[in-house]
Amino acid sequence: MSAESILLILASIFYIISLFLFFKQDTEKNSRKVFIFGLIIHFAALIVRSVIAKHPPFSNLYETMILFPFLVGIRYVFWKKQIPEDVRWLLILLTIILLGVAALLPGDMKKAEPLMPALNSIWMYIHVPAYFFGYVSIFIAVLYSIYLLITRKKLLESKKEHLVEKMDREIKIGFFFLNVGLITGAIWAYVSWGNYWSWDPKETWALINILILTYYFHLSQPNIIKKAIVIIIAFISILFTYWGVSYLLIGMHSYT
Amino acid sequence: MKNILSKIFLIVLTVLTVLLILSTFFPGAATMPGSVEEGSPLVKFFHLDNFYNSYINIGLWGIITVLLLVSVFTGAVKTTSQKIIHIVLALIFIVIVYEKTVNNRFYLKLTEGETIQFAKYTPGQSPQDSLAINLKKFEIIRHPGSRMPQAFISHLVMNESDTVQLAVNDPLSFRHYRFYQNAYDRKFTFNVQVNNREFTASLPDTISVDNRSLILNNFDHQTRKFVLFLNNTKHQITPGKTVNIDGNQITINPKGAKFISIIEVAEVKGVGILLILSLFYLLFLYIAFRKEDRK
Numbered sequence: 001m002s003a004e005s006i007l008l009i010l011a012s013i014f015y016i017i018s019l020f021l022f023f024k025q026d027t028e029k030n031s032r033k034v035f036i037f038g039l040i041i042h043f044a045a046l047i048v049r050s051v052i053a054k055h056p057p058f059s060n061l062y063e064t065m066i067l068f069p070f071l072v073g074i075r076y077v078f079w080k081k082q083i084p085e086d087v088r089w090l091l092i093l094l095t096i097i098l099l100g101v102a103a104l105l106p107g108d109m110k111k112a113e114p115l116m117p118a119l120n121s122i123w124m125y126i127h128v129p130a131y132f133f134g135y136v137s138i139f140i141a142v143l144y145s146i147y148l149l150i151t152r153k154k155l156l157e158s159k160k161e162h163l164v165e166k167m168d169r170e171i172k173i174g175f176f177f178l179n180v181g182l183i184t185g186a187i188w189a190y191v192s193w194g195n196y197w198s199w200d201p202k203e204t205w206a207l208i209n210i211l212i213l214t215y216y217f218h219l220s221q222p223n224i225i226k227k228a229i230v231i232i233i234a235f236i237s238i239l240f241t242y243w244g245v246s247y248l249l250i251g252m253h254s255y256t
Numbered sequence: 257m258k259n260i261l262s263k264i265f266l267i268v269l270t271v272l273t274v275l276l277i278l279s280t281f282f283p284g285a286a287t288m289p290g291s292v293e294e295g296s297p298l299v300k301f302f303h304l305d306n307f308y309n310s311y312i313n314i315g316l317w318g319i320i321t322v323l324l325l326v327s328v329f330t331g332a333v334k335t336t337s338q339k340i341i342h343i344v345l346a347l348i349f350i351v352i353v354y355e356k357t358v359n360n361r362f363y364l365k366l367t368e369g370e371t372i373q374f375a376k377y378t379p380g381q382s383p384q385d386s387l388a389i390n391l392k393k394f395e396i397i398r399h400p401g402s403r404m405p406q407a408f409i410s411h412l413v414m415n416e417s418d419t420v421q422l423a424v425n426d427p428l429s430f431r432h433y434r435f436y437q438n439a440y441d442r443k444f445t446f447n448v449q450v451n452n453r454e455f456t457a458s459l460p461d462t463i464s465v466d467n468r469s470l471i472l473n474n475f476d477h478q479t480r481k482f483v484l485f486l487n488n489t490k491h492q493i494t495p496g497k498t499v500n501i502d503g504n505q506i507t508i509n510p511k512g513a514k515f516i517s518i519i520e521v522a523e524v525k526g527v528g529i530l531l532i533l534s535l536f537y538l539l540f541l542y543i544a545f546r547k548e549d550r551k
Contacts, residue, residue: 054399114399117407117424172545179541183534190527192425194436194520195361197352199308201280211273218269220262245280 004052005103007045008066012099014038015073019092028088032077035092039073042099046070053112058128059119061246062110065102069095071136082166086151087143094139123188127181134177135238138213141170142235145228152224164224171231175213182206205241212237258332265323272316279307314353321349337544344537351533355526362521366391366410367443368514374521376432385432388415394440394515408437410517422519434524441516446482448472449498449507456511465504472508482508 018035022028046067049057057063076083076091083091115124144167152160185206190196197203212234219226282304303310324346326332328339364372371390375383390413397407410422414430422428428435448455448463450470455463463470471485481492486501493499498507 114402114404114406117405120406121425169549172549176538176541176545179538183538186534187531191427192436193438194427194434194522196527196530204276204280208273208276211269211276214269215266218262218266220259220266 002048002052004045004048007041007048008099008103011038011042011045012096012103014041015092015096015099019089019096022089022092028085031092032080035073036077039070039077042066042070042073049112053114055115055119056125058124059113059115060109061243062102062105064128064132064242065098065105068132068135069098069102071132072098072139075136075140082169083140084144084147084163084166087147090143091140118192121188121192123184123191127184127188130177130184131181134174134181135242137170137174137177138231138235138238141167141174141231144170145224145231148224149228160224164227167227167231171213171216175210175216178206178210178213182210201245202241205237205245209234209237209241257330258327261323261327261330261332265320265327268316268319268323272313272320275302275304275307275312275316278302279304282307317349317353321346324349335544335547337540337547340540341537341544344533344540348530348533348537351526351530355530358525359523359527360521361523363438364389364517364519364521365441366412366517366519368392368394368516387431387433389413389519390416391515391517392419394517396440408440408517410437410519422517432523434522436520436522437517438520439518441518443514443516444475445511445514446472447509447511449505449509451505470506484508 014034015038018031018038021031021034025031046057049063049066053059053063057067072091073095076088076095080088144163148155148160148163148167155163185203186196189198189203212230216227216230216234219230282299299305303312307313324342328342333339333342360376364374366372366389368391371388373386373388375386377383391410392413393411395407395409395411396405397409398404399406407423412420412422412428412435414420418430420428420430422435422437424437426437443458445456445458448457448470450463450465457463457472459472459474461472463472465486468487469485473483473485475481476483476492479492481494484491484493484506486504491499491501493506493508496507496509498505500506
């Protein structure tokens with residue numbers, strides 16, 4: 001077993017303990033401390049991976065699947081107050097599930113490979129993280145939307161407004177970073193392939209995600225239900241862009 | 257007015273989004289004979305097999321561009337940063353149409369040692385921007401200790417004087433053109449002996465033998481034999497073995513391999529403006545969101 005796998009298993013154990021403490025104890029403090037410890041080990045695993053692969057963990061599905069839960073963890077630890085207390089445990093659970101799914105991927109997909117020439121570019125270090133920052137925000141917005149949909153009748157109007165404001169904020173962050181990802185991707189494609197836009201399925205779906213989120217800002221008489229539906233559709237679309245496009249559609253991004 | 261514009265915009269956006277989603281599942285259906293999608297009236301009607309180049313796609317983006325501008329000039333959009341975002345987006349779409357219409361893009365397939373000459377031809381005018389490109393050498397640099405390529409480099413000689421290097425992610429500007437290292441291929445060459453006469457050929461190739469055409473068609477990897485045609489009759493030859501075909505002694509031996517560099521050549525009018533507009537868009541998107549958050 002590789003050092004990276006051992007570190008990821010250790011990180012997962014700390015995350016599981018953190019989730020257990022979250023429900024077991026009255027305060028979130030201890031759970032958070034254990035989670036931070038897991039996050040540090042997780043970060044060490046990413047460093048080990050980067051050293052072995054000789055590039056940051058951005059280049060294939062496995063690498064992004066161990067990167068994404070780390071970014072979710074970062075959001076949970078450093079911007080805790082932006083996330084409703086009742087759904088924070090979901091972030092911890094998601095971190096565990098994603099690491100578990102990454103662990104279940106076939107060995108071939110986990111193999112650390114050096115970068116192919118087209119990926120060997122400075123733009124990868126902007127394009128990929130931009131998307132993943134965006135994805136984390138959209139994911140948090142999905143949690144808000146589900147929480148609001150479930151509790152909208154029980155919540156006080158002021159609390160509801162406060163949560164909708166936070167959901168709006170996440171969507172704005174997500175929308176901004178998806179745009180950064182799309183534009184830096186276009187610049188990279190132009191430098192690499194000579195064409196900034198080729199209607200490749202991944203490109204097209206990246207645009208579709210932005211078009212769906214554009215709805216959010218143009219809803220007439222926006223209410224919680226309308227907003228939540230748009231966010232959930234956008235999230236499904238993003239999931240398809242991330243996983244579905246790579247396996248179901250053929251294009252220039254087949255390696256992602 | 258704002259509500260009407262908003263409703264039209266959402267309808268157009270819905271149609272465009274749905275068609276874009278569907279189009280990703282119909283890549284070039286019409287060009288694949290016998291495919292299920294061929295002849296489907298819905299696919300044909302919405303041009304889903306070639307949606308991106310269709311008038312529907314261009315038309316929908318055109319309507320969105322008009323709506324973006326109308327929303328600014330009718331006061332439907334209130335804040336300055338939002339107005340700028342709408343105008344910049346409209347300009348981006350206009351520049352994209354201009355850039356895609358005006359600029360030429362084409363691929364060059366250059367074999368090692370080969371020279372290709374090209375120029376811009378306009379009806380009624382003499383050729384302009386003539387350029388001769390020679391591929392001196394094609395190089396694949398691999399990651400240390402791995403078979404994975406690290407870089408593809410074309411060593412080019414432009415107009416028999418300037419030696420330049422072209423690599424992936426490192427485009428080259430020369431005169432009015434911009435060159436991109438797109439891909440590569442390999443061309444295998446063969447020594448063909450026909451009645452003691454020697455020819456160098458590649459696949460596919462045609463050799464003239466006593467006013468008859470000997471067509472080297474392909475190499476069958478299953479039978480490991482060359483497939484060739486003489487007088488429209490198909491023959492198969494094992495490499496290195498001499499075979500008598502219609503009284504001709506024919507031998508084919510592998511000679512070597514040459515790289516073919518696939519280079520994209522593009523004109524870049526308007527691309528710089530597009531980049532500036534895109535950065536403006538991001539900047540004002542950030543400003544607009546920040547302002548809304550502060551409120």
